[in-house]
Amino acid sequence: MADAPTPIVIRRVKKVVGGGHHGGSWKVAFADFATAMMAFFLLMWLIAATTKEQKGAISEYFNNPSMMDGRATAPSPGMNGPGGASTSLVKLGSGMELKKVTTKPADPKEIKRLSKELERKRLETLMKELRQAIEASQALEPFKDQLLIDITPAGLRIQIVDKQNRPMFDIGSSALKPYTVEILRELGAFIQTVPNRISISGHTDNAPYGDRAGYTNWELSADRANAARRALIGGGLNEDKVAVVVGLSSSVLFDKANPQAPINRRISIVVMNQAEEASIAGNGKDDGSLGESLPDGAAVAEPAAEPAEVPAEAAAAASGGQ
Numbered sequence: 001m002a003d004a005p006t007p008i009v010i011r012r013v014k015k016v017v018g019g020g021h022h023g024g025s026w027k028v029a030f031a032d033f034a035t036a037m038m039a040f041f042l043l044m045w046l047i048a049a050t051t052k053e054q055k056g057a058i059s060e061y062f063n064n065p066s067m068m069d070g071r072a073t074a075p076s077p078g079m080n081g082p083g084g085a086s087t088s089l090v091k092l093g094s095g096m097e098l099k100k101v102t103t104k105p106a107d108p109k110e111i112k113r114l115s116k117e118l119e120r121k122r123l124e125t126l127m128k129e130l131r132q133a134i135e136a137s138q139a140l141e142p143f144k145d146q147l148l149i150d151i152t153p154a155g156l157r158i159q160i161v162d163k164q165n166r167p168m169f170d171i172g173s174s175a176l177k178p179y180t181v182e183i184l185r186e187l188g189a190f191i192q193t194v195p196n197r198i199s200i201s202g203h204t205d206n207a208p209y210g211d212r213a214g215y216t217n218w219e220l221s222a223d224r225a226n227a228a229r230r231a232l233i234g235g236g237l238n239e240d241k242v243a244v245v246v247g248l249s250s251s252v253l254f255d256k257a258n259p260q261a262p263i264n265r266r267i268s269i270v271v272m273n274q275a276e277e278a279s280i281a282g283n284g285k286d287d288g289s290l291g292e293s294l295p296d297g298a299a300v301a302e303p304a305a306e307p308a309e310v311p312a313e314a315a316a317a318a319s320g321g322q
Contacts, residue, residue, distance in 0.1 A: 119273050123156045126194060126271065130158070133190055139182050147183070155196065156271040158187060160228075161254070162262035169265075174223035181231050187269065188235025197277055199244035199270045200225045200232075206250040206259040222247025228267045243272065243280050 050058070127149055134140045134147060146166065148159040160183060162168055168180040176184070191198060202225030204217040225245050233239055255261040272280070 116273075116275070120151065123151055123271070123273065127151060127156055130156075130190060137186055139186050143179065143183055152270065154199070154270050154276045155273040158269045158271070159254075160184070160267045160269075162265040167262070167265070168267065169224055169227075172220070174220065174227045176227050176231060181234070184228055184231035184267075185235030188232035188237035191232070191241070191269070191271060192235075192237050194271060196271045196273070197241050197243040197280075199246070199272060199276075199280070200229050200242065201244075201268045201270075202226075202228070202247045203252060203254070203264060203266045203268065204250050205261065205264040206253070217249040218247055220247070221249050224267065228269070232269075243277065 047055075130149060134144050140147070143166075146161050146163050146168075148157075148161060150157055160168060160180070166179075168177055169175060170177070202221035202223070204221050204224075206217075208217075222245075225247050229242055229245050232242070250259065250264065253259055254263050254266060258264075270276075
């Protein structure tokens with residue numbers, strides 16, 4: 001036994017290489033899962049994007065896909081045979097009862113109020129644009145302290161006032177100074193760009209005018225208003241846009257505390273709102289809202305806080321002169 005040979009054992013190890021024909025099966029499963037998720041999210045997006053009426057129409061189609069009224073018990077005959085797409089029309093909103101929308105008649109007072117508010121905003125925008133144009137204009141910028149702009153019940157008012165050493169007219173005359181003509185022509189070109197009509201009124205101080213018999217401050221203020229009208233037209237303003245030209249003498253003083261102050265001698269131009277235009281045209285009751293055209297309505301058109309806008313130099317007292 002001791003001399004018996006030792007048996008030789010040969011161990012064969014079989015190496016199994018991973019992969020094979022089933023190595024990519026998980027990829028197919030994952031692709032199916034990704035496709036299903038994409039379809040699910042697409043469905044969710046379509047549901048969120050459709051309206052109630054469209055959802056009702058889809059529901060009605062699946063409840064009754066046939067062309068006959070009532071619930072279908074068999075697939076409806078379509079263009080591609082039984083079970084195919086139905087040729088019936090889909091009636092939107094048939095799957096749910098829609099609420100009827102009722103509108104209340106508009107209140108005339110509310111419409112009038114909104115119209116006035118809208119027009120006032122438009123005039124405020126116009127006033128802002130005019131002030132910007134004055135700042136940008138080389139011709140108007142030196143005289144900006146003689147241009148007073150505000151909004152009155154009649155519309156946007158532009159007042160050109162006398163200054164201590166810079167009057168608009170020759171003393172006791174309706175002849176415009178050259179720089180006044182330039183101011184009015186610049187304003188005429190600007191006013192031409194808006195659809196509103198305007199009124200022009202002339203004012204003097206209360207210094208008596210006695211050079212000619214029968215020619216008073218009333219005639220002088222009217223002549224000055226008419227001279228301003230001609231200068232505005234010379235600047236490009238259409239003559240049809242002028243609705244009123246009136247002289248008010250010293251009946252509507254700007255500085256009531258000092259009747260002979262230079263600021264009382266002025267030309268007032270009002271870009272009228274629709275209500276004022278209708279009143280002037282005779283389509284409405286004249287309630288005196290044209291503050292610069294009628295003395296009785298001047299107190300309405302003159303805001304109580306307006307004297308605060310008066311430049312200190314323009315409001316300084318001056319000696320004599322219309």
